[in-house]
Amino acid sequence: MRYDVIVVGAGPAGATAAKFLAENNITTLLIDKQKYPRDKPCGGILTLRTLKRFPYITDDLIDAYSYGGSIASSSLQHHLQIQKEKPIAAYIHRKDFDQGLVNLAVHSGATFKDGTTAVAIQRTKDSIQLRSHDGETLESHLVIGADGIWSTVAKHAGLREQNPRIGRCLFQEYPLESTLLDHYFTEKRLFQFYLKFKGIKGTGWVFPKKNSVNIGIGEIQPSTSQQTNRLHLKEVYLDYLSILKEKKLIPPTIKIGTIQGGVLPLHPLEKTYTDRVILCGDAAGLMNPLTGDGIHYAMSSGMFAAEVCTKAVEAKETSADFLSKYQRLWIDDFGEEITLCTSILKRLLKHDDEKYIKLVSKDPHLMDLLLYMANNQVQIHTYKWKIIRRFMSLYVKNLLGM
Numbered sequence: 001m002r003y004d005v006i007v008v009g010a011g012p013a014g015a016t017a018a019k020f021l022a023e024n025n026i027t028t029l030l031i032d033k034q035k036y037p038r039d040k041p042c043g044g045i046l047t048l049r050t051l052k053r054f055p056y057i058t059d060d061l062i063d064a065y066s067y068g069g070s071i072a073s074s075s076l077q078h079h080l081q082i083q084k085e086k087p088i089a090a091y092i093h094r095k096d097f098d099q100g101l102v103n104l105a106v107h108s109g110a111t112f113k114d115g116t117t118a119v120a121i122q123r124t125k126d127s128i129q130l131r132s133h134d135g136e137t138l139e140s141h142l143v144i145g146a147d148g149i150w151s152t153v154a155k156h157a158g159l160r161e162q163n164p165r166i167g168r169c170l171f172q173e174y175p176l177e178s179t180l181l182d183h184y185f186t187e188k189r190l191f192q193f194y195l196k197f198k199g200i201k202g203t204g205w206v207f208p209k210k211n212s213v214n215i216g217i218g219e220i221q222p223s224t225s226q227q228t229n230r231l232h233l234k235e236v237y238l239d240y241l242s243i244l245k246e247k248k249l250i251p252p253t254i255k256i257g258t259i260q261g262g263v264l265p266l267h268p269l270e271k272t273y274t275d276r277v278i279l280c281g282d283a284a285g286l287m288n289p290l291t292g293d294g295i296h297y298a299m300s301s302g303m304f305a306a307e308v309c310t311k312a313v314e315a316k317e318t319s320a321d322f323l324s325k326y327q328r329l330w331i332d333d334f335g336e337e338i339t340l341c342t343s344i345l346k347r348l349l350k351h352d353d354e355k356y357i358k359l360v361s362k363d364p365h366l367m368d369l370l371l372y373m374a375n376n377q378v379q380i381h382t383y384k385w386k387i388i389r390r391f392m393s394l395y396v397k398n399l400l401g402m
């Protein structure tokens, strides 16, 4: 066997898994269908807890830091403002960030093959075989599927859902002079979020970086036909830009260029492992639908997958039963957080967000708790997390009059 583990997909999930596997002396092949460096549809905001958990993400992978921002209600009447002395989030460019993570994996000893598409996997008694687009067969003990929302590995392993619920986004990254960025978003690079803009079931964002601004809008896909939905979202996006310009929230010089699209998973798959296979990141549906934070879960799940695969290779145990430890690890770490945020999102979309923003904006303590949650690795079993959760659910219930 040439490789112990083949990791399919070199985004944050796959590159992280490959780095940790290689550090554990596990023979690892990382493949990606695209030629690197490659871009990935993304807003490019990163929570600070990701930097704390993965301290090897150094400043050369970060474009800029944000020291605060605002969240606006759908009428744009109520605003929740946050501004701190220290950064509360980081901005990245995915082309550089993902390449940087791959470099780290290679530096740790993983072999990287870009331009290689996995088209099928087949499990035998003694190995797992992966067929690539050029007919080559690669063999290993285990495969990690980190190949994004439309994961080929998940499909061939029988883990992918038939019609997964997905979120759809439109966005553009506009290059801007830093003086203009300073004028509109200050040197603190204050972000903006817009809830349910024009009644869409989702959020708009404005992320000002060092020399560019990323402006996007995303919604949970309604059950109408995909084509109708896409046209509708494009109209909303164009209106969104005009209104932000009218209100002098973004520079009027920003022009409509090529609008990019992207999709996100909205809930984790029921099962994220099977015999000889583990799924990470978007392939496993690991995403916070409330905040749009996917990179933290992608990297964390990659780290857990590497831990379990290392033990599996050492113990020569590749059964689903042995690999089930992986799902327990991510559920213990962030599973409940995803469940909680999903239920807050559902309520927010169903009920009056005006009331929510107005109330929360009056409670700096709650804002600090939210910030604490966003920036720390809050463990569910800790006392602190229980308090935060209880407080939040009581608050939300009170707020929605339930």
Ligand SMILES: Cc1cc2nc3c(=O)[nH]c(=O)nc-3n(C[C@H](O)[C@H](O)[C@H](O)COP(=O)(O)OP(=O)(O)OC[C@H]3O[C@@H](n4cnc5c(N)ncnc54)[C@H](O)[C@@H]3O)c2cc1C
Pocket: 008, 009, 010, 011, 012, 013, 014, 031, 032, 033, 034, 040, 041, 042, 043, 044, 045, 046, 116, 117, 118, 119, 146, 147, 148, 149, 151, 152, 169, 170, 171, 216, 261, 262, 263, 264, 280, 281, 282, 283, 287, 292, 293, 294, 295, 296, 298
């Ligand atoms: C518009 C948009 C904005 C977003 N903004 C943010 C944000 O601001 N902050 C945040 O944290 N998250 C954001 N996300 C979510 C985030 O981008 C994802 O959660 C994250 O990229 C998941 O990482 P991943 O490694 O699982 O998958 P990906 O980053 O999607 O990487 C998967 C890789 O697999 C490769 N691949 C796919 N199929 C195959 C195959 N068959 N063979 C070989 N390789 C294959 C792909 O080329 C790709 O490189 C956003 C998503 C979208 C769509």
